[in-house]
Amino acid sequence: MNKPIIQNNAAPEISGVGSARYARQIRFSPVGEKGQQLLAGSRAAVVGMGALGSVIAQHLVRSGVGYVRIIDRDIIEWSNLQRQMLYTEEDVLSLLPKAEAAAAHLRAMNSSVFIDPIVADLTAMNAEELLADVDLIVDGSDNFSVRYLINDYSVKYSIPWIYGGAVGASGMTMTIIPGESPCYRCLFNEPPPPGTTDTCETSGVISPVVDIIGSLQATEAIKLLSGNKNALHGTLFQVDLWNHAWLPISVAKSKRSHCDCCGNRQFAFLEDQMSGSAAALCGRHSVQITPSQDALLNLEELAERLKPVGTITRNRFLLRIELEADLTLVLFQDGRAIVQGTDQLAKARSLYAELLGN
Ligand SMILES: [Zn+2]
Structure with a gap:
C-alpha cells in the first residue's frame, strides 16, 4: 500500500532561516536575521555526549546551527539517566551508542539540521580527522586527556573551543579563541595527576549544574557563530550552585607568551600517536x-x-x-x-x- 500523500497547503513552514521556527530568536536583536543566517551556515562539533553534551547539542540544534557533529565513545547506562537529558529508558534497553541515540533525538527536534553522529573515542590517532572542517568545538567530555587534545587542535588550526566541566554542584567553563584569548594550557599547563581531582564517580553530581554549565557553553557558541564575538564573557567562569557562589575570573591577562601550546606551538598531546x-x-x-x-x-x-x-x-x-x-x-x-x-x-x-x- 502506498503511503497517503498529505496535502496541506496551509502547513506552517517549519524549517529554514526566517521561518516561524526561529522567530523568537531572530527577534532578539543581537541575533536578528543576519545572525540566524550565520548560524544556519555554521558547523560545530560536540565532543562527548554525556550530561554536558546533551545540553549543548540540544541548544545548538534547536537554535538552527546548520551542521552538528556529535562524537562519543560510550553506550547509555542506567546511571546516566539522572543527568544526561537527551536519553530515555528505552535507549538504555536498546543498548544504543550515545552518539546514535542522541542523533535520533536531535533529528526529531530539528530535521533541518545535519546531525553527524560518530561512535569513537577521540584520540591523537583520529583527532585531526574527527575535528576537521568545523568552525567551533564544544567540550562535553569528562576527562582531561581529551581537553588537552582539543586545545592542541584548536591552537594548531585556529579553531575556537569552549571548555566545560562539572562535578558535585560545581562547574567551570572558559571560551578559547586562538590568537586572542589565553589557551587552556596558559591556565592549566599540565593535566592533573590521576586520582587528584574530584570526579562524578567519587563526588557525585547533581543535574542542574550540568544544565547551567552546558547552557553557558551553548550561549557562548551561539554568540560566536552568530557573529557576536564581542559578547563573549572572557572569563574562567566558576559556579558552586550549592553555596550559590558565582565567580567569573577575568583571564584577560592570563595569556602566557611562553605557553608550550599557544606560545611555542608544541602540540604534544596531538602528536602523541601511541598505538593501542x-x-x-x-x-x-x-x-x-x-x-x-x-x-x-x-x-x-x-x-x-x-x-x-x-x-x-x-x-x-x-x-x-x-x-x-x-x-x-x-x-x-x-x-x-x-x-x-x-x-x-x-x-x-x-x-x-x-x-x-x-
Ligand atoms: Zn597557551
Missing part, C-alpha cells in the same frame, strides 16, 4: 581497550563464534557479551571494547585477547 591502549574510564569500574589498528568487525560472525562464552546481545552498532563473575564486554564495530566490571587494565586486556585473539 587500555585505559580505566574515570572511576566507572570499566576499562576501555583500543586496538592498535583500525578494524571493521563483522559483528554477526563474531556473535556466532563467541556464543559459547557468554550471553550475547547485538545490534548494528555493537555486541555485548555477559561473562561470568560480573564481567561484561561491549565490543564496537571499530574493534574498540569497553570491559565493564573491572578497573584492572591487565585483566581487561587479557580478556580482550582471549576473546578476540589479539
Whole structure:
C-alpha cells in the first residue's frame, strides 16, 4: 500500500532561516536575521555526549546551527539517566551508542539540521580527522586527556573551543579563541595527576549544574557563530550552585607568551600517536581497550563464534557479551571494547585477547 500523500497547503513552514521556527530568536536583536543566517551556515562539533553534551547539542540544534557533529565513545547506562537529558529508558534497553541515540533525538527536534553522529573515542590517532572542517568545538567530555587534545587542535588550526566541566554542584567553563584569548594550557599547563581531582564517580553530581554549565557553553557558541564575538564573557567562569557562589575570573591577562601550546606551538598531546591502549574510564569500574589498528568487525560472525562464552546481545552498532563473575564486554564495530566490571587494565586486556585473539 502506498503511503497517503498529505496535502496541506496551509502547513506552517517549519524549517529554514526566517521561518516561524526561529522567530523568537531572530527577534532578539543581537541575533536578528543576519545572525540566524550565520548560524544556519555554521558547523560545530560536540565532543562527548554525556550530561554536558546533551545540553549543548540540544541548544545548538534547536537554535538552527546548520551542521552538528556529535562524537562519543560510550553506550547509555542506567546511571546516566539522572543527568544526561537527551536519553530515555528505552535507549538504555536498546543498548544504543550515545552518539546514535542522541542523533535520533536531535533529528526529531530539528530535521533541518545535519546531525553527524560518530561512535569513537577521540584520540591523537583520529583527532585531526574527527575535528576537521568545523568552525567551533564544544567540550562535553569528562576527562582531561581529551581537553588537552582539543586545545592542541584548536591552537594548531585556529579553531575556537569552549571548555566545560562539572562535578558535585560545581562547574567551570572558559571560551578559547586562538590568537586572542589565553589557551587552556596558559591556565592549566599540565593535566592533573590521576586520582587528584574530584570526579562524578567519587563526588557525585547533581543535574542542574550540568544544565547551567552546558547552557553557558551553548550561549557562548551561539554568540560566536552568530557573529557576536564581542559578547563573549572572557572569563574562567566558576559556579558552586550549592553555596550559590558565582565567580567569573577575568583571564584577560592570563595569556602566557611562553605557553608550550599557544606560545611555542608544541602540540604534544596531538602528536602523541601511541598505538593501542587500555585505559580505566574515570572511576566507572570499566576499562576501555583500543586496538592498535583500525578494524571493521563483522559483528554477526563474531556473535556466532563467541556464543559459547557468554550471553550475547547485538545490534548494528555493537555486541555485548555477559561473562561470568560480573564481567561484561561491549565490543564496537571499530574493534574498540569497553570491559565493564573491572578497573584492572591487565585483566581487561587479557580478556580482550582471549576473546578476540589479539
Ligand atoms: Zn597557551
